[in-house]
Amino acid sequence: MSDVMIDARELTKQYGTVTALQNASFQVNRGEVVGFLGPNGAGKTTTMKILTCFIAPSGGTAQVGGADIFEDPIAVRELIGYLPESTPLYTEMLVLEYLQFVGKMRGLRAAGLEARLRRVVEETSLGEVIGKSIGELSKGFRQRVGLAQALIHEPPVLILDEPMSGLDPNQASEIRELIREIGRERTIILSTHNLAEVRVTCGRVLIISQGQLVADDTPDELAARAGKPRFIATLKQNGHSAGEIREVFSAIGDAQSVKEQTGAAPGELLVEVVPKGNQDLRAEIFQVAVSAKLVLLGLEQRGENLEDVFRQLTTGNGGASS
Amino acid sequence: MRSVLTIAGRQFRSYFNGPVAYIVICIILLTLGFFFWKTFFLFGRASAREMFRWLGLILVFSLPALTMGLLAEEKRTGTIELLITMPVTEAQVIVGKFLGVLGLYVVLLALTISYPLSVSTLGDLDWGPVWSGYLGLLLQGSAVLAIGLMASSWTSNQLIALFVALTLSVFFWVLDKFLALLPTNAASALQWLSFDYHFQSMARGVIDLRDVLFFASVIVFALAVAFRALEARRWS
Numbered sequence A: 001m002s003d004v005m006i007d008a009r010e011l012t013k014q015y016g017t018v019t020a021l022q023n024a025s026f027q028v029n030r031g032e033v034v035g036f037l038g039p040n041g042a043g044k045t046t047t048m049k050i051l052t053c054f055i056a057p058s059g060g061t062a063q064v065g066g067a068d069i070f071e072d073p074i075a076v077r078e079l080i081g082y083l084p085e086s087t088p089l090y091t092e093m094l095v096l097e098y099l100q101f102v103g104k105m106r107g108l109r110a111a112g113l114e115a116r117l118r119r120v121v122e123e124t125s126l127g128e129v130i131g132k133s134i135g136e137l138s139k140g141f142r143q144r145v146g147l148a149q150a151l152i153h154e155p156p157v158l159i160l161d162e163p164m165s166g167l168d169p170n171q172a173s174e175i176r177e178l179i180r181e182i183g184r185e186r187t188i189i190l191s192t193h194n195l196a197e198v199r200v201t202c203g204r205v206l207i208i209s210q211g212q213l214v215a216d217d218t219p220d221e222l223a224a225r226a227g228k229p230r231f232i233a234t235l236k237q238n239g240h241s242a243g244e245i246r247e248v249f250s251a252i253g254d255a256q257s258v259k260e261q262t263g264a265a266p267g268e269l270l271v272e273v274v275p276k277g278n279q280d281l282r283a284e285i286f287q288v289a290v291s292a293k294l295v296l297l298g299l300e301q302r303g304e305n306l307e308d309v310f311r312q313l314t315t316g317n318g319g320a321s322s
Numbered sequence B: 001m002r003s004v005l006t007i008a009g010r011q012f013r014s015y016f017n018g019p020v021a022y023i024v025i026c027i028i029l030l031t032l033g034f035f036f037w038k039t040f041f042l043f044g045r046a047s048a049r050e051m052f053r054w055l056g057l058i059l060v061f062s063l064p065a066l067t068m069g070l071l072a073e074e075k076r077t078g079t080i081e082l083l084i085t086m087p088v089t090e091a092q093v094i095v096g097k098f099l100g101v102l103g104l105y106v107v108l109l110a111l112t113i114s115y116p117l118s119v120s121t122l123g124d125l126d127w128g129p130v131w132s133g134y135l136g137l138l139l140q141g142s143a144v145l146a147i148g149l150m151a152s153s154w155t156s157n158q159l160i161a162l163f164v165a166l167t168l169s170v171f172f173w174v175l176d177k178f179l180a181l182l183p184t185n186a187a188s189a190l191q192w193l194s195f196d197y198h199f200q201s202m203a204r205g206v207i208d209l210r211d212v213l214f215f216a217s218v219i220v221f222a223l224a225v226a227f228r229a230l231e232a233r234r235w236s
């Protein structure tokens, strides 16, 4: 197998008169974690259903691990672990029973199945609910069962459709952590309409709007389009004047401007540092503060207005369907 | 083949997690018991003929309740997506589903054996027609199940699937009941399409290859249509 794990060529999908996807071409290499980003109805789910051979494209084709979706759909499915949107599971089954079923469907037997079950249950922390019926589980646990079934046969490719949607922030960050863990040795495509999510989990972002790919960037490149990052440091005032503090931070070589910001709590100061390029200045800010004996209460990266870029890219691009 | 059996096994077991299978089993056993003993005491005959007469009809009415959800419910909840995106073909899914519900039906038939057994303790029972009758029940029931699976492949609403399956199976069951009203040619053609016509001759103890082939063709035809419907999804 080459290093291109997913190769989509001019995928088009028409539902009756609705064009859900138009000439979408992209490649994903082994080991990449790619975020599929777009507003609702953009065509993310459609693309994923095509790659998993659930539906056929009206035009174009795709290969997964060298197998063509038209010529060898079974081989394609064997390579993929899939978590469909809204995680449809057999709710009347017990978690263990269900994972055993999926394992068997994936060709695992006896000792091999046993070992894999133990491993995914551990990976997805399902131990405590293993004997419960799926219908009783919280949304977060259900999502883990969904991930566990996708992982059971150790697929080289994972396709996850909105794995974090509908979860509360705690559950979402647990799942995100899990995906990051899994993504170390696998090719992953995950879809979302949430920008912040992509930033933390994905090495690359494909933005899709009205059935067309409108951007293919790293999160940082995307951020660069959005304008420079800014760093906001919160400091304890301790009798320092704003001018003094400004001077301290101006000593950072890559800093273009240093400004005091309003809105600080009493006894605190807010300082904004803007880099000359797109540098990450957090380490420097920390070091400078420490050596000037300033008490750093908080440090935050902000202001690269990704939302704006996203909006710009996904609206009024004269999209596919009219 | 393993995938087929895995799907069948899951389907079979899932029946015992919900009420439908239990309800169908109870209804069948109770109505059967009622009619059977009623006629037995009325005519004092030690024969299983009455049982087959009634069982054939009850099954035509109740088996669609077992098949209505087979695919419709998977489509409604979306689980069909995970099932199909496993490394299986649509044909394996259809055959697996069919074998799963067939398994439950065989269990159900096994439960009814208690009736001919009790008859045989009350008098002399000729077991020949009993076995051929069971073969008839198995074949006719399988045909009804296949039709139910076909109906379930057409919709994501299991009540619609139930209604369509009931209509079709009852239609094929009553076909030979109004023959007197029709010209002879049409009548014999319709009779030949009737489930009950083929079934009753088996219940009398006659195993005719043509009856077996009739039910086998209905089963194959219905399963093939269900396969087509499931496959059509990919291209819609």
Ligand SMILES: Nc1ncnc2c1ncn2[C@@H]1O[C@H](COP(=O)(O)OP(=O)(O)O)[C@@H](O)[C@H]1O
Binding pocket: A015, A018, A019, A020, A038, A039, A040, A041, A042, A043, A044, A045, A046, A047
């Ligand atoms: N089965 C379907 N029949 C008709 N239109 C559909 C179907 N599935 C999706 N669509 C349409 O295709 C477009 C893309 O949908 P989808 O791929 O689900 O978007 P996303 O996952 O990005 O929200 C939408 O306009 C949607 O209404």
Ligand SMILES: [Mg+2]
Binding pocket: A041, A044, A045, A046, A085
């Ligand atoms: Mg979607």
